[in-house]
Amino acid sequence: MKKILITGSTGFLGGAVLANLLQQGNDDHLYLLVRGNTPEEGLDRIQINLRNFGLSEDVVNNVTLKNIILGDLATAESFIDNPLLDEITHVINCAAVASFGKNPFIWKVNVEGTFQFAERMSRVRVLEKFIHVGTAMSCTPEPDSLVTESELVSNREQHIVEYTWSKATIEQMMTERLPQLPLIIARPSIVVGHSNQGCLPSASIFWVFRMALTLGKFTCQMQDRIDVIPVDYCADALVLLLSAEGVLNEIFHISAGTDRSVTFAEIDEAMAKASGTPALGDNYQKVSYKQLSESRKQFKALFGPCNERIMLRAMNLYGHFSELNVVFDNSKLLKLGIRKPSKFIDYVDRCVLSTRDASIAELMQVDFK
Numbered sequence: 001m002k003k004i005l006i007t008g009s010t011g012f013l014g015g016a017v018l019a020n021l022l023q024q025g026n027d028d029h030l031y032l033l034v035r036g037n038t039p040e041e042g043l044d045r046i047q048i049n050l051r052n053f054g055l056s057e058d059v060v061n062n063v064t065l066k067n068i069i070l071g072d073l074a075t076a077e078s079f080i081d082n083p084l085l086d087e088i089t090h091v092i093n094c095a096a097v098a099s100f101g102k103n104p105f106i107w108k109v110n111v112e113g114t115f116q117f118a119e120r121m122s123r124v125r126v127l128e129k130f131i132h133v134g135t136a137m138s139c140t141p142e143p144d145s146l147v148t149e150s151e152l153v154s155n156r157e158q159h160i161v162e163y164t165w166s167k168a169t170i171e172q173m174m175t176e177r178l179p180q181l182p183l184i185i186a187r188p189s190i191v192v193g194h195s196n197q198g199c200l201p202s203a204s205i206f207w208v209f210r211m212a213l214t215l216g217k218f219t220c221q222m223q224d225r226i227d228v229i230p231v232d233y234c235a236d237a238l239v240l241l242l243s244a245e246g247v248l249n250e251i252f253h254i255s256a257g258t259d260r261s262v263t264f265a266e267i268d269e270a271m272a273k274a275s276g277t278p279a280l281g282d283n284y285q286k287v288s289y290k291q292l293s294e295s296r297k298q299f300k301a302l303f304g305p306c307n308e309r310i311m312l313r314a315m316n317l318y319g320h321f322s323e324l325n326v327v328f329d330n331s332k333l334l335k336l337g338i339r340k341p342s343k344f345i346d347y348v349d350r351c352v353l354s355t356r357d358a359s360i361a362e363l364m365q366v367d368f369k
Ligand SMILES: NC(=O)c1ccc[n+]([C@@H]2O[C@H](COP(=O)([O-])OP(=O)(O)OC[C@H]3O[C@@H](n4cnc5c(N)ncnc54)[C@H](OP(=O)(O)O)[C@@H]3O)[C@@H](O)[C@H]2O)c1
Pocket: 007, 008, 009, 010, 011, 012, 013, 014, 034, 035, 071, 072, 073, 074, 075, 093, 094, 095, 096, 097, 098, 109, 133, 134, 135, 136, 167, 187, 188, 189, 190, 191, 192, 202, 204, 205
């Protein structure tokens, strides 16, 4: 029997991993590191999140106080002496400040606290695997490329945001300074929605597509490709890595790859079909950020109540990523026997449906916390 510690299970990826393991219903014992003033509050937060992943109430109620370990990675010393950690055989570390904003906790949590936690786990004698969830975007990819997994050597100037820099730094620190940690680094590409529940678990990044198509212009070309996967596929892959043999000290992309990545033109058509509106097609304009900023007076009419400055900042950041036209090679993961992911355009209708009553300003908050 494994004793699996999942961090970040009140979030998008960690919630999907927990939902996946609960649905399998095997005998492994699950421990969940969660923030909260009391174990009851932590449990409540986890169960509220789980309900967005389409689980029955019976399955949600299988999570009880026995699963809870209270802890905050911003103050790791508050939980790393917990003796329960000495029993853990497997970790899936999904917790992080996943924000493109200027959250003051990015470094404290994603680098300092995560390192303290990983160092503590490296001293657990029974630990067999520590799966750390990184991000494929932290490799600062060359535009127009098929990116393969390699170790990260970058500097702050190469990163558009503090978040990807923090993720690159912690990978490097764990690899270089914790040789005894049974580490696997899993780097998801761009995780958008759930293939059945759409954006109910999270609207992270989905709003960018809606924003660009509503504007009718953005900084990428319609033929550029984007590597998007649904969160349930990401969870399947992380759970596969838990039991896969001979994968220690390896890096894996969890990505759509060449076969399942899509172009913005395909997304335009699929979103239009799902919304019952005409696709932009040739009416789409590729523009510079400066030209986007000149449209700022239209934002309120197009998007509803919003802060123009924050919208422009979002366009600037996501514009940089969307222009990259990169795909992340997934052949290493596929060799472990996992199926290929659904294409984004095959479940985008569920994303459209689950967000139709929310404004872009509301949806984007999740990525700027
Ligand atoms: N979403 C994507 O497209 C994507 C792509 C590639 C990689 N990733 C990676 O996947 C991981 C999860 O991202 P996500 O999208 O699931 O983010 P998310 O929905 O924001 O979830 C983040 C999780 O981390 C927890 N957390 C944050 N600060 C913490 C702290 N100080 N102590 C303990 N737990 C803390 C959160 O708990 P609270 O509820 O208490 O805040 C939440 O459970 C991150 O490492 C991210 O880099 C995400």
